[in-house]
Amino acid sequence: MSRKILFAVSPRFLVPMLFASAAALAIGVNYRLQVKQCAEAIQSSEQKRLREYLGMERTVLEREWELNDLARVRRLVSGLPLLSGVTHAWLIDETGRVVAALSGAELGQSVATILAKQSAGLRNTILDVKFIWHPEVHIHPIQGERALLGAVGIQPNLRLLVRLDLQPALAEQSAVGRQHLIRQAGVIVVLTIALGSLLHFLWFRRAAHLNATAIAMGGGNLELRARMEGGDELASIGAALDSLADDQQRCQAELRQLVSKLETIANASPVLFWSSRPDKGGKWFNRRWLDFTGIGIEQAQGVGWLESIHPDDVENFWAEYVAAFELRQPFSLEYRLRRQDGNYRWVLNHGMPRYDADGNFMGYIGSCLDITRQKQLNQQLAAGEAYYRNLFEQNPAPMLIFARDDLQLLSVNQAFLEHYGYSLEEALSLKLPDLYPESEKSALMSLARQTHWQSSNGEWHHRKHNGEFMDVEVHSNALMYAGRDCKVTVAVDITEHKRAELILQQRNEELERFNVASADRELVMIDLKRQVNALAEQLGQPRPYDLSFTAEVSLPREVGKS
Numbered sequence: 001m002s003r004k005i006l007f008a009v010s011p012r013f014l015v016p017m018l019f020a021s022a023a024a025l026a027i028g029v030n031y032r033l034q035v036k037q038c039a040e041a042i043q044s045s046e047q048k049r050l051r052e053y054l055g056m057e058r059t060v061l062e063r064e065w066e067l068n069d070l071a072r073v074r075r076l077v078s079g080l081p082l083l084s085g086v087t088h089a090w091l092i093d094e095t096g097r098v099v100a101a102l103s104g105a106e107l108g109q110s111v112a113t114i115l116a117k118q119s120a121g122l123r124n125t126i127l128d129v130k131f132i133w134h135p136e137v138h139i140h141p142i143q144g145e146r147a148l149l150g151a152v153g154i155q156p157n158l159r160l161l162v163r164l165d166l167q168p169a170l171a172e173q174s175a176v177g178r179q180h181l182i183r184q185a186g187v188i189v190v191l192t193i194a195l196g197s198l199l200h201f202l203w204f205r206r207a208a209h210l211n212a213t214a215i216a217m218g219g220g221n222l223e224l225r226a227r228m229e230g231g232d233e234l235a236s237i238g239a240a241l242d243s244l245a246d247d248q249q250r251c252q253a254e255l256r257q258l259v260s261k262l263e264t265i266a267n268a269s270p271v272l273f274w275s276s277r278p279d280k281g282g283k284w285f286n287r288r289w290l291d292f293t294g295i296g297i298e299q300a301q302g303v304g305w306l307e308s309i310h311p312d313d314v315e316n317f318w319a320e321y322v323a324a325f326e327l328r329q330p331f332s333l334e335y336r337l338r339r340q341d342g343n344y345r346w347v348l349n350h351g352m353p354r355y356d357a358d359g360n361f362m363g364y365i366g367s368c369l370d371i372t373r374q375k376q377l378n379q380q381l382a383a384g385e386a387y388y389r390n391l392f393e394q395n396p397a398p399m400l401i402f403a404r405d406d407l408q409l410l411s412v413n414q415a416f417l418e419h420y421g422y423s424l425e426e427a428l429s430l431k432l433p434d435l436y437p438e439s440e441k442s443a444l445m446s447l448a449r450q451t452h453w454q455s456s457n458g459e460w461h462h463r464k465h466n467g468e469f470m471d472v473e474v475h476s477n478a479l480m481y482a483g484r485d486c487k488v489t490v491a492v493d494i495t496e497h498k499r500a501e502l503i504l505q506q507r508n509e510e511l512e513r514f515n516v517a518s519a520d521r522e523l524v525m526i527d528l529k530r531q532v533n534a535l536a537e538q539l540g541q542p543r544p545y546d547l548s549f550t551a552e553v554s555l556p557r558e559v560g561k562s
Contacts, residue, residue, distance in 0.1 A: 023188045031180075038173045042166060043141070046085070047148060050164050051137045054152045058137070061091070061154050074100040074107075080162060087147075088122075088163040090114065091154070099158070121145045122163060146170060210238050217241060222249050272347070272368035274305070275354070278361055280325055289368070294340025310336035310344050321351075328353045328361060337368065346372045398491045400427075403484050407432040407448060410481060419493065421465035435462045437469060462491060471498045500539050507532050508544065 057076065064072045073091065077100035080089045091100040096111045106114055115123045121144040137152045142163070150162040206228065216224045222245045228238025272289040276282055282305040285297060293300070293308045306314055313335035324331035331351045336344040351366035392399055398416035402409050412427045420427070420435075432448075433441045440460055447456065455477045461469045472491045479488045511528045526547060533543040 023192075024185065027184050027188070035174065039146075039166075039170060042169045042173065043148070046164060046166055046169065047139045050148060050150045050162070051139055054137045054150050054160065054162060058152045058154055058160065061160065065155060065158065070099075076100075077160070078102055078104075085165045085168055086162055087165050088118075088161075090161045092159055092161065094157040119145065122147070122149070125149050126161065210241070213238070214241055217245055217248075222252075273366070274368070275365045276363040278363050280322065280363075283363065292339060293337065308338045310338065312336075317349075324351065325364065334371070345370050346375045392488075395490075398493075399488065400491070401479065401481050401486050401488050402432045403486050404448070405485065410484070410486060416491075419464075420462070426465070437461050437463065459494070470495045497539070500535070504532065504535055504539070507535070 057080065061073055061076055064076065077089050077091050080086050081102065086102075089100075089102050090098050090106070090111070092111055093099050098106050098109050098111065098114060101107060111126075115126060121142045125140055125142045126149065137150060140149045140151070141147075142149050146166045148164045148166065150160075150164060152160050154160055210228060213224060225242045225245065227242065228235040270288060272292055273286040274282065274289055275284045281302045282300055285300050285305065290297060290300065293305075295304070295308065300308075306318065309317055317333055317335045320331060320333050330353070331349075333349045333351075334346060335349065337347045338344050347368040348371045349366055349368045351364045354362045354365045356362055392411075393413050395413055396415055398419045399413045400409055400416055401411040409428055409430050409432065412422075412424070416422075417424060417427060422430075433444055436444055444460075455475075457473070457475050459471065459473050462472045463469055471494045473494050474489055474491050476487045476489045479486045481488075507528070511525060511532065529545040529547055533545055533547065536543055
């Protein structure tokens with residue numbers, strides 16, 4: 001508010017006022033600094049004066065006390081106000097009794113009784129002084145007061161306390177400072193008046209002409225020119241205003257041409273453009289929008305354009321449209337718009353609030369894109385994703401999806417959870433190397449770093465949740481999942497198959513040992529080979545031995561038992 005009032009004042013008055021205010025502020029600050037320096041100087045000089053005066057009085061009081069002239073001592077203490085500013089003086093003995101004072105009523109009273117009647121600052125300062133007799137004078141500032149407390153030891157059993165008021169000396173100095181301030185203020189007033197008169201004739205009259213020209217130009221009168229003469233700032237501003245008016249006239253002509261071109265482009269564009277009024281009603285629609293809906297511009301204006309929206313969509317569209325309109329926020333809405341042939345097409349309507357050069361709300365401007373084909377493709381894509389997701393979830397073989405950059409497991413199917421023994425949360429917290437033994441992790445990481453690793457097959461070992469390892473045959477292929485470069489992996493448990501192969505290998509080795517050990521047991525070897533062939537058939541592998549020549553050979557019972 002104060003800023004508005006300040007800028008509402010004419011510069012011809014504001015500049016001298018600001019100058020006078022700055023000068024007055026400088027005088028005031030200087031005065032305060034002088035007062036502070038004066039106070040420090042007065043306090044220092046008064047301390048020195050009080051120290052010298054108490055030094056002399058200490059000598060006289062000490063001599064009179066030694067002569068046991070109590071009356072003389074009391075007259076000396078009561079005469080201390082001869083030093084300007086002394087308001088209190090007490091000569092106190094070792095029992096805390098007042099031996100001599102400025103006031104006769106205080107004689108014989110205790111220090112505590114007298115201090116109870118004094119100011120808090122004087123009382124606290126006297127109580128805080130830890131006085132030990134010493135021939136030197138001690139000076140202490142009194143708390144919260146412009147006064148000093150002087151303390152001096154007269155005898156080991158006597159001390160003299162004196163309060164010196166600094167206020168008279170400060171008041172005298174303040175009066176001198178005020179007179180100096182009045183003289184300075186008078187000089188400033190004279191200089192301000194002279195400066196204001198000079199600025200009025202040399203500056204403000206030309207500034208008023210320049211201001212009137214600028215106001216006329218701002219009102220739309222671009223034919224007016226300032227034509228300021230001179231080489232000062234006002235002349236530069238006037239020349240800039242004249243140049244700005246020339247540019248503005250040229251820009252307005254270009255803007256009219258640009259608006260015509262934009263309207264031509266908007267009408268030729270395949271996009272459906274529209275604009276609305278501040279009251280939410282339709283205002284303008286490009287030729288493409290009118291041709292698409294098959295209605296005229298007069299029918300579309302106001303709320304007529306809502307008739308082209310599908311009846312099932314118009315209520316929701318209007319609610320969202322009004323909510324965005326009230327908040328002056330952009331919006332994007334999908335709804336069905338009737339084409340001129342009667343068919344409804346899905347459109348995506350983008351709307352943005354628009355404002356004039358002064359920031360006034362002018363309504364909305366927007367565009368509609370036909371997204372019917374995109375909606376159909378999205379539906380087909382969603383159906384395909386659902387189909388392949390079902391294949392993944394229902395596959396009887398354990399399957400997992402992991403990210404190629406950090407090998408984090410992103411998804412697993414039910415068969416994986418059942419076969420490996422993990423819960424879904426536990427599985428998704430794993431990384432692919434967590435499933436492999438330490439001996440295979442190095443090879444796995446080396447394979448993962450290969451950029452050409454699009455698909456792979458191989459036999460590995462996987463760790464179950466209970467810590468057991470199983471032999472697996474892994475088939476992996478590249479996949480984009482959740483916007484990330486991933487791999488989908490099928491892990492087939494071949495532990496039993498590998499165990500059967502091991503048994504078959506052991507039987508083959510036993511058979512070879514029997515062959516080498518004894519040729520007499522050929523029939524036994526033939527029987528063992530028959531067993532090996534039978535086991536190979538169970539595993540779905542070809543027979544390792546050709547025993548067609550033994551079709552007629554039978555093993556004697558006693559040999560079979562050996």
